Amino acid sequence: xxxxxxxxxxxWATDFDHTHPDYAAAAPEIWDDLREQCPVAxxxxxxxxxxxxxxxxxxxxxxxxxxxxxxxxIVSDFRGLVDAPVGYAPPITSDPxxxxxxxxxxxxxxxxxxxALLEPFTRQFCSSLLDGLAASGSRxxxxxxxxxxxIPVQVIAHMLGVPPEDGDRFxxxxxxxxxxxxxxxxxxxxxxxxxxxxxxxxxxxxxxGDDLISYLLTTExxxxxxxxxxxxxxxxxxxxxxxxTTWSAIGASIxxxxxxxxxxxxxxxxxxxxxxxxxxFLRAYAPVTMARLVSEPVEVGGCPMEVDDWVLLPxxxxxxxxxxxxxxxxxxxxxxxxxxxxxGLGIHRCIGSNLARMELxxxxxxxxxxxxxxxxxxxxxxxxxxxxxxxxRTLPLRLPExx
Amino acid sequence: xxxxxxxxxxxxxxxxxxxxxDLFDVDDxxxxxxxxxxxxxxxxxxxxRLAADNCPEFAVVLVEE
Ligand code: HEM
Ligand code: SF4
Numbered sequence: 001x002x003x004x005x006x007x008x009x010x011x012w013a014t015d016f017d018h019t020h021p022d023y024a025a026a027a028p029e030i031w032d033d034l035r036e037q038c039p040v041a042x043x044x045x046x047x048x049x050x051x052x053x054x055x056x057x058x059x060x061x062x063x064x065x066x067x068x069x070x071x072x073x074i075v076s077d078f079r080g081l082v083d084a085p086v087g088y089a090p091p092i093t094s095d096p097x098x099x100x101x102x103x104x105x106x107x108x109x110x111x112x113x114x115x116a117l118l119e120p121f122t123r124q125f126c127s128s129l130l131d132g133l134a135a136s137g138s139r140x141x142x143x144x145x146x147x148x149x150x151i152p153v154q155v156i157a158h159m160l161g162v163p164p165e166d167g168d169r170f171x172x173x174x175x176x177x178x179x180x181x182x183x184x185x186x187x188x189x190x191x192x193x194x195x196x197x198x199x200x201x202x203x204x205x206x207x208x209g210d211d212l213i214s215y216l217l218t219t220e221x222x223x224x225x226x227x228x229x230x231x232x233x234x235x236x237x238x239x240x241x242x243x244x245t246t247w248s249a250i251g252a253s254i255x256x257x258x259x260x261x262x263x264x265x266x267x268x269x270x271x272x273x274x275x276x277x278x279x280x281f282l283r284a285y286a287p288v289t290m291a292r293l294v295s296e297p298v299e300v301g302g303c304p305m306e307v308d309d310w311v312l313l314p315x316x317x318x319x320x321x322x323x324x325x326x327x328x329x330x331x332x333x334x335x336x337x338x339x340x341x342x343x344g345l346g347i348h349r350c351i352g353s354n355l356a357r358m359e360l361x362x363x364x365x366x367x368x369x370x371x372x373x374x375x376x377x378x379x380x381x382x383x384x385x386x387x388x389x390x391x392x393r394t395l396p397l398r399l400p401e402x403x
Numbered sequence: 404x405x406x407x408x409x410x411x412x413x414x415x416x417x418x419x420x421x422x423x424x425d426l427f428d429v430d431d432x433x434x435x436x437x438x439x440x441x442x443x444x445x446x447x448x449x450x451x452r453l454a455a456d457n458c459p460e461f462a463v464v465l466v467e468e
Contacts, residue, residue, distance in 0.1 A: 107432035112417050275421070279457075337456040345459055349414040354433070357421075 013038040016051050018075070018289065018312060024386040028329065031317040040301040046075050049291075049310035050303060055321035055341075057301050058313055061292060062345040068292035068311060069095050070348060074388055075291045075310045089237045090230070092348065099347060105219045105226070106234070106351050109159070109212055115354040118155060122359055125154050126366040134370065140377050143258075143367075144395040148250035151363050152243045155355070160235055161204065161211025169196070174243060193239075197232045212238075238352070245287050246356045248391020249342075250363045252285035253278065255392050256331065257368070258376045263333045268372045271365060277333035278360050283340035284331045286316035289388045290344060315341040316390070373400050405466040406451050408437040412462035419463055423450035435462070 006020050012030050017023060023030060031053045034041050041051040052058055061068055070093055090102035108114060129150055133141050141147070153174050154167075162170050173193035189195060201213055208214035216231050226234075257264040267274055290313040294305045305311065319340045322328045326337070343350035350356070376382060377398040385393050406426065415433035419426070425447055428436040443451045443465075455463040 104432060107415070111431060111433040112420055112429055336453065339457060339459045339461075341459055343416065343459075346414060349416060354417055 013041045014043070015045070016041045016043045016049075017045050018051065018314075019387050021386055024384055024390065027316070028320060031314070031320060032329075035317075035321065040303045042303065046077055046310055048306075048308075049075060049312065050300070050305060051312045051314060052300060053314060053317040053321075054301070055318040055324045058315065058318040058341065059345055061300060061311055062313055062341075062348070064298075065096055065347065067294060067296045067298035067305075069295040070099075070292060071095065072293055073291050075312065089233055089240075091351075092237060092241060096347065101221050103347075103351065105216065105221065109215060110351050110353075110355055112354045115358050118159070118355070119358055119362060121158060122151070122155055122362045123366060126151060126363055127370075130366060130370040139399050139401065141397055141399065142394055143254045143397050144247070144251040144392045147367070148254065148363065148392075148395075149247045151250060151359055152246035152356075155359060156238060156242050159212045160200070160238075161209050161213050162200065166196075174239060177240070193236070194232055197235050198228060201228050201231055241350075242352045242355070244385075244389050244391070246352075246359055248287035248385070248389055249282060249285070249356065249360050251392035251395055252287065253281040253360060253364055254367060254397075255376075255382065255395055256281055256285070257364075258374055258395075258397055260331070261375075263331070264368070264372070264374075266333060267364075268368050271368070273334060274365050274368075275357075275361050276335070278357065278364060279338050279340065280331055280333055280335045282342040282357075282360070283319045283325070283335075283338055285391070286319050286340065286342035287389055287391050288342065288344075289314045289316065289390075290348075291388070313344070315344060371399055374398065404443045404448055404451060404468070405441055406437065406443050406455075407464045407466065408435065408440065409462045409464070410434070412460045414460050414462075416459050418457040418459070419454035422457055423447070423454035426450055426454060 006017055009015050009017050009020055009022060012034060034051070034053045039052060039054045040057060041053070043049050043051070052061065073093060091099045094102055129147055133146060153171060157167060157170050173196065177193065201217070204211070204214045205217055208217065213231065213235070216226055216234060219226055221230070257267070263277070267277055292311045292313065294307050294309045294311060297307060298305050319325070319342065320328045324339065343353040374397045377396040381394060381396040382392055383394045385391060413435050415435070417429060417433060417435070419435050420429045426438055426443070428438055430436055451465055455465045
């Protein structure tokens with residue numbers, strides 16, 4: 001089956017399409033042009049949508065839950081199936097006041113102190129993946145498929161308490177959701193992620209551990225214990241929000257280091273700079289663009305927004321606004337002033353931001369320690385995803401002999 | 404140099420806690436706690452500047468005398 005081609009975009013200010021391959025190929029140039037001539041672009045596609053590109057406008061919308069709702073956050077021709085405030089994937093699709101209730105349950109598990117405890121496990125896992133790559137003897141590896149992709153899956157499986165022996169089954173579920181939705185033919189009901197999680201929850205109810213599912217079973221919302229539906233929904237949200245995002249960020253960072261040898265050598269020589277460099281990669285290659293629906297008529301940057309219009313929140317565009325960032329279009333691995341918005345702003349600030357930062361830092365540190373020299377094997381073979389989560393999906397690299 | 408922290412603006416990005424651990428702690432939900440408001444000791448001025456320059460919510464403000 002071939003998908004119908006999306007019509008070409010004649011004018012990005014009045015007919016933009018963020019899902020078009022031309023956007024994926026040249027988004028920073030498109031944002032720069034728009035910032036100068038029309039900082040809030042419009043399209044009639046998707047039933048009507050807006051694209052603000054200035055930091056100030058993106059920040060104002062992210063902070064404004066009165067005129068904008070999160071009941072749908074991925075732009076499509078449909079406008080969300082369930083009404084706010086509860087939404088179907090709390091807290092990402094929830095609005096105040098329920099949002100805070102659903103969010104607070106999760107915050108302690110993702111606080112910096114909780115995440116620090118997961119670092120040794122993550123480091124050891126990255127190192128074992130690299131052992132495998134080095135032992136294969138191949139001089140060509142795919143850093144997106146054979147490395148970056150596995151890290152968030154393994155870490156979240158560990159957090160949820162998926163037993164190691166179920167790892168392969170779990171990865172099949174994740175692969176079906178992320179890579180091949182609807183392409184696997186009929187599936188037995190017992191062979192689905194929902195069924196698997198349901199079983200895991202029942203098992204933890206009788207035999208709790210120190211995992212996230214056991215913890216969620218002890219929490220309450222408005223005085224009631226969480227139902228299994230809420231727990232399954234929460235696990236599904238963490239998988240959907242945490243995997244391809246982190247995979248994208250790790251892949252983009254390694255891609256940058258493969259194509260900028262001077263930065264790579266500097267980080268090899270000064271590994272203590274890696275956390276600063278990682279923030280810069282998050283700024284420059286921010287993987288996530290979110291969306292809102294307009295819930296009350298409002299004006300942004302002089303543009304009148306009507307109820308049910310889509311509004312994109314292109315955090316990567318805000319991250320390149322010269323009003324807020326010096327030398328915004330350059331990647332400076334030692335940038336000291338960096339208020340980037342890769343994890344959003346306001347009440348929906350990414351719950352997994354500490355976890356993602358830890359994974360990204362550890363993944364880059366371990367990679368550079370094992371493979372200080374590498375380059376892109378085939379630029380044509382590097383494939384980036386299109387749509388609201390952007391990162392390399394294939395990244396063939398060449399390692400020098402003897403690495 | 405004085406440091407001010409606006410808890411109302413803080414959304415728990417935790418940049419301050421990572422970059423200025425001598426000035427900021429963090430609560431169980433990941434929101435920042437300023438250890439000592441007011442005058443910043445000279446040896447912590449660099450940490451204070453990093454926290455202020457990297458908070459995405461502009462919740463950390465420095466006032467230079
Ligand atoms: C580099 C990796 C990641 C990036 C760039 C990223 C980005 C984002 C952004 C921009 C938002 C804001 C959504 C909005 O304003 O509507 C968000 C929300 C969220 N993220 Fe992440 N994310 C990443 C990794 C993770 C991880 C590892 C997890 C968990 C395992 C996670 C879980 C969540 C959740 C639960 C929310 C919803 C928070 C709420 O609505 O209150 N994310 N993420
Ligand atoms: S960096 Fe800013 S938003 Fe984040 S915890 Fe510190 S004060 Fe709060």
